[in-house]
Amino acid sequence: xxxxxxxxxxxxxxxxxxxxxxxxxxxxxxxxxxxxxxxxxxxxxxxxxxxxxxxxxxxxxxxxxxxxxxxxxxxxxxxxxxxxxx
Numbered sequence: 001x002x003x004x005x006x007x008x009x010x011x012x013x014x015x016x017x018x019x020x021x022x023x024x025x026x027x028x029x030x031x032x033x034x035x036x037x038x039x040x041x042x043x044x045x046x047x048x049x050x051x052x053x054x055x056x057x058x059x060x061x062x063x064x065x066x067x068x069x070x071x072x073x074x075x076x077x078x079x080x081x082x083x084x085x086x
Contacts, residue, residue, distance in 0.1 A: 001030050003060045006041035008052035024050055034059065 005028050009021040029040045034057045041047075042055075 004037035005058045007056040011053040
C-alpha cells in the first residue's frame with residue numbers, strides 16, 4: 001500500500017489581478033491507487049463544501065513525508081500533477 005498526499009486548492013486573484021493557487025486543505029491517505037486516494041481524501045475533507053478548484057495527488061517517498069513526488073499513475077494528464085475539479 002502506498003501513501004499519497006492530496007492537496008486541495010482554490011484559484012484566487014491578488015490585488016494586482018494575478019491568479020494563484022491557494023492551499024485549502026492537505027491530507028495523507030493510504031491506498032494502492034492515486035484515483036482512489038483522491039476519492040478518499042475528498043470524503044475526509046468534504047470537498048463538496050470545500051469547493052476546491054483543483055486537486056493535486058502526490059505519491060510520497062518511502063518513509064519520508066516531506067519528500068513526495070507526483071504519482072506516475074496520477075488521474076491527470078501531462079506533466080502537472082493537479083486536476084481541475086470545476
